Amino acid sequence: MPTLETQSPVSPVAEESSVYMDHAIVKKFIIATVVWGAVGMLVGVILALQLAWWPANLGLPYTTFGRLRPLHTNAVIFAFTGNFIFAGIYYSLPRLTKTEMFSKVLSNFHFWGWQAIIVSAAITLPMGLTQTHEYAELIWPIDIAIAVVWVAFAINFFGTLAQRKVKHMYVAIWFYMSMVITITVLHVVNNLQLPATFTRSYPIYSGMTDALVQWWYGHNAVGFLLTTPILGLMYYFLPKSVNRPVYSYRLSIIHFWALVFIYIWAGPHHLLWSGLPDWAQTLGVAFSIALLAPSWGGMLNGLLTLRGAWDRLRTDPIVKFWAVAISFYGMSTFEGPMMSIRAINSLSHFTDWTIGHVHSGALGWVGMAAFATLYYMVPRVWKTKLHSESLATTHFWLATIGIVLYIVAMWSSGITQGLMWRAVDDGGQLQYGNFMDTVLQLMPFYWIRLVGGTLYLTGMLMCGFNILKTISAAPAPAVAPAAAK
């Protein structure tokens, strides 16, 4: 089986050159990742507290669960994950193409534009300015700003590819490209709205059509922002971290094209047992189950790349983070298709099971991959060694224990409530006719979730501290520093 060993830029013998590297932009995106990661997770912990203890809503319009939840989801998806992906791409793309980024101006416009969008989201969402579509809550003027910044990034990305000095595009680039293209299509189509005022607009779709378009978007935002670009980063940073070639080139081709084709169909699994026509629901189920194969293709290619490097799992925190990230990717991409089966969905839907599923993907896969990548990049772009390996290892254990507490609590809570909703007594009457009974039953799980989330946030703060100390110990650049300007 051909591997990338001989000709890939990820080959262990590939050399690094600083000629084509713009480390300043990578540094900015790294810092933004850490800052927004901490903010997004902190809001998550506040939400967890609000569900366990309602007075934490503080009695203010701006701090209720209903307004803060979109802030949490947008912060972790677009601010934390977004900045992490961009940091990884600006680090790896020039190395993979042996070409500097197409335009430094566009790189910086991308960075500052993206941060401005995040700040405007953090202001508007607590004000209650929202489109209500999940993960597409931001109001139309911000949507236009997102489109502009995204196009700038796309020009920078494809411009770099057009000038690349390595003809063959390495697998990581395919995955980055699928994100750039798909997110453009999703964002535009799902945000076609007619403004009524400067802050409010109405979708051109209504009812079930609006619902289908939204979940086509929502599911594929997960697919092409939280999955494919992270897989691309895995294909670059994992082999680099363990000094091993990617296990199978052929597998990467098959699972890439399968993922790109199949993912987009799965949206209707968010609308099972709804007024959406049955044929559309069935298509969604069928493709969701099919999605297991290409997802596990990626997982296997990742795990098998670790062949011959498993001894480093004991000593290297980066390898620990990758091993757990890929394992959670496999776990949640198994759980997802199962939850798409109508019978299982009838129990899991509307419950915390879904919340647990999302977090095994977000905390387990995306978060752990982000930490592995950050700990790899930081010493290299600041040209020093990591402040503390043992602190990174502590971070790893806190995060892992935090995820397990979170997910087990949500599984328990979800299945408990799902079963209580449908329980009937001998006379065929609802056993828990008062909805409140099924809510109060969940409180212990909500406190456990709060502990799990707090552990994960603590790990994130440790990561930030570790990176801060690393930066402060970094040698001053020999040439006139760009950062000092």
Next chain:
Amino acid sequence: MSEAKEHWHRRLLEGKSGVFATFTAIGISIGGLVEIVPLYTIAASPSPIVEVTPYTALEQAGRDIYSREGCVQCHSQWVRPFRSETQRYGPWSRGGEYVYDRPFLLGSRRIGPDLQRIGGKYPDAWHYEHMRDPRSTSPGSIMPPYTWLHEDTIDYEDATATMATLQTLGVPYTDEEVSGTPEAMMAQGDKIVKSLAGSGITTTSDKEIVALIAYLQRLGTDGRAALAARESGDAATTVGDATAPPTEGE
């Protein structure tokens, strides 16, 4: 691997960024087109229910408050066709009931109960008190109070702009309905104020809580009435799929 043995896909796809991008774009487009486009053709889309009529201006304003406060984060508007759900909430939701919902508010998590059939379930005063202090009507509730709704007032200019926008999008409002938005809102609000006064609550028709109550009391009532009429055989029209029995669930 030598150049001579190079696979076709390395040459034609992975070596050419434009071609690769084109095939990726085609690959990600097919599924969405197949699933979304047919909803615009009559045969494959949810059948509209003729008795379902657009929201009034006051109800739509209430709906916008519902959106603003993120009620959808905790409350679904989607009764699934299971006995346990129809027993708890009422008739299961038909796709045709949502035709005037912009944006849709089906929701994805029930931290609180479903609200699709909340219209007419409780008196206006219940909702007024529930938003002021959820635990006064629902002991043990984890919902936060929404006291500002009882103080803040409706922006009629804003509501008129909303009606005009929805009309442009195809909601069958007449020009008179759009231009007469403020008067219509006050008239409908006055009825709610009167009903609240009957429970000893004093408020005015320009308060946000009045709009929210109007919306909640309307929710799911058109569909429920249509389905009830159909069951008793009074239906003047056929609605196709809308009355088909559900597939066995659970």
